[in-house]
Each structure stands twice: as structure tokens, then as C-alpha cells.
Amino acid sequence: MFTGSIVALVTPMTATGSIDWDALARLIEWHVEEGTDGIVPVGTTGESATLDTGDHIRVIEEVVRMVAGRVPVIAGTGSNSTAEALELTRAAKDAGADAALQVTPYYNKPTQEGLFRHYALLAEEVDLPQVLYNVPGRTACDLLPATVARLAPLRNIVAIKEASGDVARVAEIHRLCGKEFAVLSGEDGKNLELMRAGACGLISVTANVVPGLLAAFTDAMLSGQDEAAAAIDVRLQPLHRALFLESNPIPVKWALYELGRIDAGIRLPLTPLSEQFREPLRQVLVQLGLLAERTQGETIA
Numbered sequence: 001m002f003t004g005s006i007v008a009l010v011t012p013m014t015a016t017g018s019i020d021w022d023a024l025a026r027l028i029e030w031h032v033e034e035g036t037d038g039i040v041p042v043g044t045t046g047e048s049a050t051l052d053t054g055d056h057i058r059v060i061e062e063v064v065r066m067v068a069g070r071v072p073v074i075a076g077t078g079s080n081s082t083a084e085a086l087e088l089t090r091a092a093k094d095a096g097a098d099a100a101l102q103v104t105p106y107y108n109k110p111t112q113e114g115l116f117r118h119y120a121l122l123a124e125e126v127d128l129p130q131v132l133y134n135v136p137g138r139t140a141c142d143l144l145p146a147t148v149a150r151l152a153p154l155r156n157i158v159a160i161k162e163a164s165g166d167v168a169r170v171a172e173i174h175r176l177c178g179k180e181f182a183v184l185s186g187e188d189g190k191n192l193e194l195m196r197a198g199a200c201g202l203i204s205v206t207a208n209v210v211p212g213l214l215a216a217f218t219d220a221m222l223s224g225q226d227e228a229a230a231a232i233d234v235r236l237q238p239l240h241r242a243l244f245l246e247s248n249p250i251p252v253k254w255a256l257y258e259l260g261r262i263d264a265g266i267r268l269p270l271t272p273l274s275e276q277f278r279e280p281l282r283q284v285l286v287q288l289g290l291l292a293e294r295t296q297g298e299t300i301a
Helices: 021-034 051-068 082-095 112-125 145-151 168-177 187-194 211-222 224-243 250-258 273-287
Strands: 004-008 038-040 074-076 099-103 130-134 157-163 180-186 201-204
Touching: 004 180, 004 211, 021 051, 021 211, 038 074, 051 074, 051 157, 051 224, 074 273, 082 112, 099 112, 112 130, 112 145, 145 180, 157 168, 168 180, 180 187, 187 201, 187 211, 187 224, 211 224, 224 273, 250 273
Parallel strands: 004 038, 004 201, 074 099, 099 130, 130 157, 157 180, 180 201
Antiparallel strands: none
């Protein structure tokens, strides 16, 4: 379940901000066809922070229903409130999700002991495989390898999405927890380095736009074809960078809109991609063969 190319799926919305269920269904079918190995709904990229509890749970339920067991569904259920994370994780289990992705509690800056107790309670209370998610650049909270080592023996804690950007952490986590504890890249720009260091896959923003290429990349890495994987990584680096010209998921939603896969909807306080970044991102999509060059005189949408 915790290997290969796993997409951190956007939540498509209409121009008014309501969830576009038809577009969600189309995205899921596309990912399955393109070889995506797993789907993470309502993580950071899925705008979990701007969905109310009802919307959050319904997205999980609908994704589980639409996927229909073809690939694993790892539901984003983290929160800076342990009680809310517990409610969402219970709902994910009830919905039939295969696992839960638990971001470190953001904003309130818990201690390492607080992080341990938070994750331990979730693991003890809900019998569902759980993936730790460390992304200090967004949460102001760093889940240290020593704390991961305290959590790894708990039965339901099975993996970590590591997005600190520190490649050396992969080896450190494996040293402390054993190589059977799955480490997933959460930093698209360092997918190659992280997998060379021992990560067994990735949870990717970029996979929203080019799922087939990320699946080919992870397949090559996992089968020992390092040179082929490196060639794909070189092609993808400009896109990895472009998808963070502004805060995720602003650029990736705009890219999917430009590709005709979703509407332009995004919820405040997030806003559509700034005008100055649209053409640079569009040019990356053109270079990858995903869009045609504009004809002379054609304006930017």
C-alpha cells in the first residue's frame, strides 16, 4: 500500500467554491488509468484547511466509493486539534479508507512529547493504518526521527511522509525504526534523492498534472533502473518548481484548470494563481507537451 506513486489529490471546485463531484470522479478515473498507485484525498493539496467537517468527510466517502478498491485510499485526517483528527480518522475508517495520513499539528507548536501523545492516541483509538506526515515548512512543527522511533512500534503507525527536505532523514529513520518502516517522499523536487536514500515511493503534488510520468519514475526506481528514473526526473524538475511559484495548491489547481481537467474554483483565503506566474507555468506545461503554444495575439486566460 505504501509504495510507488501516490497522488496528493486536489479537491476540484466550481467557480463559487462548491465541490465539483463530477470533476472529482473524472480525476480518479484518469489516475487509475495512468497507473497512480494510491490516492490521498483531503490532504494539504486537497484544501483540508478550508473544508468544513461535513465536506471533508464526504470527500473521503466519495473518493472511496469512486475508487472502488482499485488502488489504496489514504485519507487526509490530520488536524491541529487531536479531537478533530480523531473524529476525522474514525470517519475515514467508517468510510472504508485503507489508511489515514496524519499531518503534524500545525500552528500550536507542540513539543515532541505532545506529538508522541497525539499520534499514539490516534493509533490506539482507531484501528486503521496511519501515515505520519512531517512538513515543517507549513506547520512550524518538526517531527524528529527520535520521536518517529518511539511511534514506529505502535501497531497502526506504518509509514511517514517526509517533507522536511532533509534527505539524510531517510537513512536516520531507517536506522532507528528498521527498513520495514516505510518512508515516502513528500518533496517532489527531491524525489530522486529521497528514493535513492531508501524512500519506497512518494506522495506527490506533481502527480496531479503528470500521473503517468510519476508512475513511470517510481516504477523505474523500484526496479533498479536508476538512469531511466533520473532522465524522467530531469524532465520533471521545471514542473516541480513551477508548482510552488505560490503556495500549494494554488499553482497545481491553476495548471489543471489550464489543462481543462477542473474548473478554476479555490476557497479563500487561497486565491487563483497570480497573473505574473501564469505564463511561466503555462510554458512549462507546453515544454512537457501537455499544452500547445499560443497563436499570435491569443491572450492569457
